[in-house]
Amino acid sequence: MAHRFLARRIWTLSVTDVRCLPSSAVASSSRASFLAPSRTLAVSHAVRRAVSFNVQDNEDFTERVINSDLPVLVDFHAQWCGPCKILGPRLEKAVAKQKGRVAMAKVDIDDHTDLAIEYGVSAVPTVIAMRGGDIVDRFVGIKDDDQLDSFVCKVIGQ
Amino acid sequence: MPPIEKDTGKNELKTKIQKLIDSNQVVVFSKSYCPYCIQVKDLFKELKIEFNVMELDLMENGSNYQEMLLEMTGQRTVPQVFINKTHVGGCDKTMQAHKDGSLQQLLSGEKEVYDYDLIVIGGGSGGLACSKEAAMLGKKVMVLDYVVPTPTGTTWGLGGTCVNVGCIPKKLMHQTALLATAIQDARKFGWEFDESVKHNWDTMKTAVNSYIGSLNWGYRVALRDKNVDYVNAYAEFIEPHKIKATNKRGKETFHTAARFVLATGERPRYLGVPGDKEYCITSDDLFSLSYCPGKTLVIGASYVALECGGFLAGLGLDVTVMVRSILLRGFDQEMANRAGAHMETHGVKFIRKFVPTKIEQLEEGSPGRLKVTAKSTETDETIEDEYNTVLIAVGRNACTDKIGLDKAGVKVNPKNGKIPVNDEEQTNVPHIYAIGDILEEKWELTPVAIQAGKLLARRLYGGSTVKCDYIHVPTTVFTPLEYGACGLSEERATELYGPDNIEVYHSLFWPLEFTVPSRDNNQCYAKIICNKLDSDRVVGFHYLGPNAGEVTQGFGAAMKCGATKEHFDATIGIHPTCAEVFTTLEVSKRSGGDITQSGC
Structure with missing residues (x-):
């Protein structure tokens, strides 16, 4: 719990940072324009219900994962990781089966290294299940469809 | 259970010793006859510092003192030096503390509080090894790493040159080229497949x-x-114990440490002629180039030049290498020339004794078209030619000029930016050390930096005295025909021992795998240099052939153990291999005997 609060506090600070320094956001224009809509969308109900989404930054992670009403499966993956490319679609399928009772967040560990380091990711794919901001389960590596279904069911408490 | 009285006695003794330590600036627990104790006492006398000495061998209960000291400090041996209540340790530690200035600091009583025990500048092989070792020994350690983008904008991740733009991608691309030869050989071994074999640069680069x-x-x-x-973040000294770190967003943070290790490595040198930075690339760019480089001019004859030129030619590209003077400076020249000759027979063109004077862009593109003008180093002749890509590989510069070393007072060789250190990797500033490619007159090799970094951390924090041995370092140049070496070149051995005192044994050989495709006969070559004044000890080992790294590694171990020609001869070969040639070297160079392999 303490860890979670700490994380929230740090990220709230970082949000303020970004807002205080608009120039830094403008400097990387492609990134800024990429971030802007996601911030607006994050509050919309539709996106919260979307099956899966790519985490854009720490702020986005806080909003859509830690503060999510739904349980969220966080798929830490990397471009260079072969097994991730197999697991990703399988996990997406397993999440889709639950018809909105669970969300899936995708975190590219090279783009968001600090997040991955913070959450203790050592190898990819690592999947962390979060509910109410707490880590409730996790696994590393590949699983088949049945295993994923039961993992997802366990997370949403069925 | 020991009697209570004895425990009370123990406690009394402990209080007595503690009082001694607390009430004296310097206490030396010593034995009157011990030479190390004398050395320590002499040091304090020389420094004109008063010290309280307890000669344990002259005291009735000296052995009890020693037992108690073991309990209190974990050290049984004498001398044991305490300064201002701090346990410095034995003779080595005291001398070391004197050398690195921490003794003076303890004596003056001012204990500076630093953020870290150790800050390592540079996250390459050496820096990472050193920082991890120091942290494992319980120290608080920080590593700073920052890749300044190349002129064309290439940048990369944590791990330094070897991992990102050196050994790793180089060897994988060399392997890509070797596979092309394997495909050609395959037909001779009976494999049948469709004619068209193509290479996809993007697939290789991505993988x-x-x-x-x-x-x-x-x-x-x-x-x-x-x-x-x-x-x-990019680190630079602003004070001897303080650095400024600037991250890619320009945010500055400040950190202090008791000690520093410089491990910033090197980056490719440019030519300083018009168009070099604008249109040319270096090895920093090549391995992640988004397009196949096409017709390529490699400038330089360093191992980077020959390796890159070699694998690009192996991919089927039109490759020319422009050489100012000699190939592989510093390596055995006979071996270098044989490796070069092999490249030449396999489609790499060499332009010798020419240097580029300007590079102009004829057409943009991926790749574009460039015009290179070069002039002879001997005559007034100039030449021009067109290439798609120009790769500069004329050497590397130490990254030591923009890290505030002047602020810390660290001496740098102004000619090459290299940092002189003593045999313990210590710079002229006692609390600043340096490892890896930035060291003067040391090997520029990843495993050497790793070894030096680890051993340095163990000496600083683990009580070790083991120094990095820079002799008998095995290495391999991954030219198309690989060149492995350990120890001295023939030139250096001749210079060191005199031509009459060395015996060189050599042989050409034909790898079994090359016989069926009937290629490259009399190109592979083995040579050892023996010191006649020292039981024919093998002081130089040279191998030109396939799998040179694998072959050289083991012989490196043998040379570390001091192997002689007799040991080599007494070793049973593994048949059929290339390496077995070293167990049957009979022809000495001096004899002029025939070493060519003819038929069966």
Whole structure:
């Protein structure tokens, strides 16, 4: 719990940072324009219900994962990781089966290294299940469809 | 259960010793006859510092003192030196503390509080090894790493040159080229396949860089797991114990440490002629180039030049190497020339004794078209030609000029930017050390930097006295025909021992795998240099042939053990291999005997 609060506090600070320094956001224009809509969308109900989404930054992670009403499966993956490319679609399928009772967040560990380091990711794919901001389960590596279904069911408490 | 009285006695003794330590600036627990104790006492006399000495061998209960000291400090041996209540340790530690200035600091009583025990500048092989080792020994350690983008904008992740733009991608691309030869050989061994064989640069580049990505991540995780603080920022000294770190967003942070290790490595040198930075690339760019480089001019004859030129030619590209003077400076020249000759017979063109004077762009593109003008080093002749890509590989510069070394007072060789250190990798500033490619007159090799970094951390924090041995370092140049070496070149051995005192044994050989495709006969070559004044000890080992790294590694171990020609001769060969040639070397160079292999 303490860890979670700490994380929230740090990220709230970082949000303020970004807002205080608009120039830094403008400097990387492609990134800024990429971030802007996601911030607006994050509050919309539709996106919260979307099956899966790519985490854009720490702020986005806080909003859509830690503060999510739904349980969220966080798929830490990397471009260079072969097994991730197999697991990703399988996990997406397993999440889709639950018809909105669970969300899936995708975190590219090279783009968001600090997040991955913070959450203790050592190898990819690592999947962390979060509910109410707490880590409730996790696994590393590949699983088949049945295993994923039961993992997802366990997370949403069925 | 021991009697209570004895325990009371023990406690009394402990209080007595503690009082002694607390009430004297310097206490030396010593034995009157011990030479190390004398050395320590002499040091304090020389420094004109008063000290309280307890000669344990002259005291009735001296052995009890020694037992208690063991309990209190974990050290049984004498001398044991305490300064201002701090346990310095034995003779080596005291001398070391004197050398690195921490003794003076303890004596003056001012204990500076630093953020870190150790800050390592540079997250390459050496820096990472050193920082992880220091952290494992319980120290608070920070590593700073920052890749300044190349003129064309290439940048990369954690791990330094070897992982990102050196050994790793180089060897994988060399392997790509070797596979092309294997495909040609395959037909001779009966494999039948359709005529068209093509190479896809993008597939190779993506695969290689994916692997590098996983290594970058692995290094990051290792730092976290070993509790090393990592900051992706450019570090520069602003005071001898303080650095400024600037991250890519320009945010500055400041950190202090008791000690520093410089491990910033080197970056490719440019030519200083018009168009070099604008249109040319270096090895920093090549391995992640988004397009196949096409017709390529490699400038330079360093191992980087020959390796890159070699694998590009192996991919089927039109490759020319422009050489100012000699190939592989510093390596055995006979071996260098044989490796070069092999490249020449396999389609690499060499332009010798020419240097480029300007590079102009004829057409933009991926790749574009460039015009290179070069002039002879001997005559007034100039030549021009067109290439798609120009790769500069004329050497590397130490990254020591923009890290505020002047602020810390660290001496740098003004000619090459290299840092002179003593045999313990210590710079002229006692609390600043340096390892890896930035050292003067030391090997520029990843495993050497790793070894030096690890051993340095163990000496600083683990009570070790083991120094890095820079002699008998095995290495391999991954030219198309690989060249492995350990120890001295023939030139250096001749210079060191005199031509009459060395015996050189050599032989050409034909790898069994080359016989069926009937290629490259009399190109592979083995040579050892023996010191006649020292039981024919093998002081130089040279191998030109396939799998040179694998072959040389084991012989490196043998040379570390001091192997002689007799040992080589007494070794049973593994048949049929290339390496077995070293167990049957009979022809000495002096004899002029025939070493060519003819038929069966």
